[in-house]
Amino acid sequence: MNPLLEITNLSAAVDGKPILKGLNLTVCAGEVHAIMGPNGSGKSTLAAVLAGRPGYEVAGGEVLFDGANLIDMKPEDRARQGLFLAFQYPVEIPGVNSTYFLKAALNEVRKARGLPELDAMEFLDLVRARMDVLHLDQSLLNRPVNEGFSGGEKKRNEIFQMAVLEPRLAILDETDSGLDIDALKIVAEGVNKLHRSDNAQVVITHYQRLLNYIIPDYVHVLHDGRIVRSGGKELAYELEERGYDWVTDHVKSERPELAAA
Amino acid sequence: MTRTLPTTPAEPRPLEAHLAAYEAFERSATETSPPWLRALRTSGISYFAELGFPTTEHEEWRFTNAAPLAQFPFKPVHRALRNAVTAADLARITFGGLRACRLVFVDGHFDMALSELLPHSTGAVMGSLAAAIERRGDLVEARLGRAAHHESNAFAALNTAFIQDGAFIHVPPRAVLEAPIHLLFIATKPGTVNQPRNLIIAEERSQVRVIEDYVSLAGSAYFTNAVTEIFTGQDAAIEHLKIQREGTAAFHVATIEAHHQRQSRVLSHSISLGARFARNDINLRLDGEGCESVLNGLFLATGDQVVDHHTIADHARPHCASHEFYHGILGGRAKGVFNGKIYVRKDAQKTDAKQTNKNLLLSDEASINTKPQLEIFADDVKCTHGATVGQLDDQAIFYLRSRGIGEELARQMLIKAFASTVLNRITVEPVREELERLLEERLAQPNA
């Protein structure tokens, strides 16, 4: 099968500071990948580079999304091609109504897929159905995007947007942080419902907890800008038990050339 | 006091043309005017002669150079041309879906044929000031010139010297006018000066909404110098919406002086989108206890536009509130000025005054000079103010783009959001919608 996402030897810098230092990752349709790693290891940087956040300079390597060069695409084109990032810190946008925003976004994405725009009624039907899945209060739609939302509401709102936009590749950056266990289950259930054989999910998380509900096919450990270990879901349990030091120490003893950077 | 002599001659202050025009006007037009009006005009021209046009040394004009106004050839329009405005023109500039009494003024003069007065049984009088001077002389005499400070404001003085026509609205006690009154000022003649003079009286317990709206048919330069005096009686409620959407070659100066009595409620808006040069002075005098006022404003300037707002919330009596919200959007090489004064006089205990001015700079070359000015002589008051100058939020733009929304649309969404908090306070819906559309249109222009 052709990979949906193929990252080869990616290095990237922020404000001139190298963060990603030769990262490789391949994700195929139908798969769920988890990326774990200590604070500051570069997880959000990877997500930002993939989504095209300005200010993140790609210094080397290649990223193919469905065979096309992702790095040259504008952020909006990446989204229209089916890439979605659930932000670690969703942005509040005062004065921009949630419904208006989401309808504009959905219609852009549909246009790119050659689908007709939805009218107001069709849109509302779709949105209501998806809100129910995430147990989100419909009144949130009348409010400005994320403004005054609680931490948990913001995270659920990200997954709700994902449910509406139906991306081919979703990157969830610490969607579990700040969620209590009930909210976590709801979010995980939502993510699982969206999972199909023709799309893929990359779940970035600190804790193994989320992976009890979203079962990954692969787990990767990111350390100092590189993926230093990959395995099946049991790797997550091992990490939970032994901590990240276990992996990073391993790296130092096994592959000193990586640890030296 | 010593002053160094300028090495180049000071800005010319060509008052001669203005004084000569006044003399000609005085000879031709005033034999039919009542003596009190002649006296008022004389007073206007003498103050104007004394004050002259302000220079940047003038405290209220420090950041805006009025030289282009002083140099503008002074050709007042004393009589409007018939048929200068066609029905098609009118259809283009009136607000679709707005049910309102419409008074149309062409180059400052009332045009009955273009106006549309809805039947109403409230006893309210609305029409031209010229007619009111003839028919309701007592009412006009008692108020005209009593609010505008022509002794200290040169533009008000110049306007006063040439008082001839403008809008007159009198809402009798307890009358509630459902339909708003749309005062539509259309400038048609390039190279001229039009000086409408408006008088709005809302007697006690009355309610009225007035839209004072300036547009142009003339593409090239002309000069509008308007003065509006507003009086609201006890327990009256007024919404006054000043719209300036003139062509980008126009020069526009407007002075609005409003006196409010006990427990009146005032909602004042100023929406400034057009003109090469626009200066608005909006002064609210809260003369009775328990007045509630909102000063709401939005200005957009792009290209080489200059837009200046000076406002005053003058608290003279206890228990009055003034809440002020002004938002500025500046692109291109535009210059904005905001000066918001809050006076709290000795008697004005329990004043609740709040002022915010937020500005959005869309380009590196655009600028804003913002200054709150609080003068407080009472001790038991609540006064807050704040001003911000910022750019569009990059994080927000990226968030929108990451959902598939193009960069240009993302920027527009954020600019509109910034404007909407101000526009949403306008209660006349068709007008608010049209203003949103106009804003969008202006932002889509290449020099924005």
Ligand SMILES: Nc1ncnc2c1ncn2[C@@H]1O[C@H](COP(=O)(O)OP(=O)(O)OP(=O)(O)O)[C@@H](O)[C@H]1O
């Ligand atoms: N805008 C920036 N300017 C400078 N350094 C930055 C910037 N953004 C991130 N970094 C640095 O890049 C490194 C990686 O940050 P990143 O946010 O990708 O880590 P993370 O793995 O997501 O961490 P966390 O688990 O805390 O979310 C950190 O050292 C961080 O300080």
Ligand SMILES: [Mg+2]
């Ligand atoms: Mg992170």
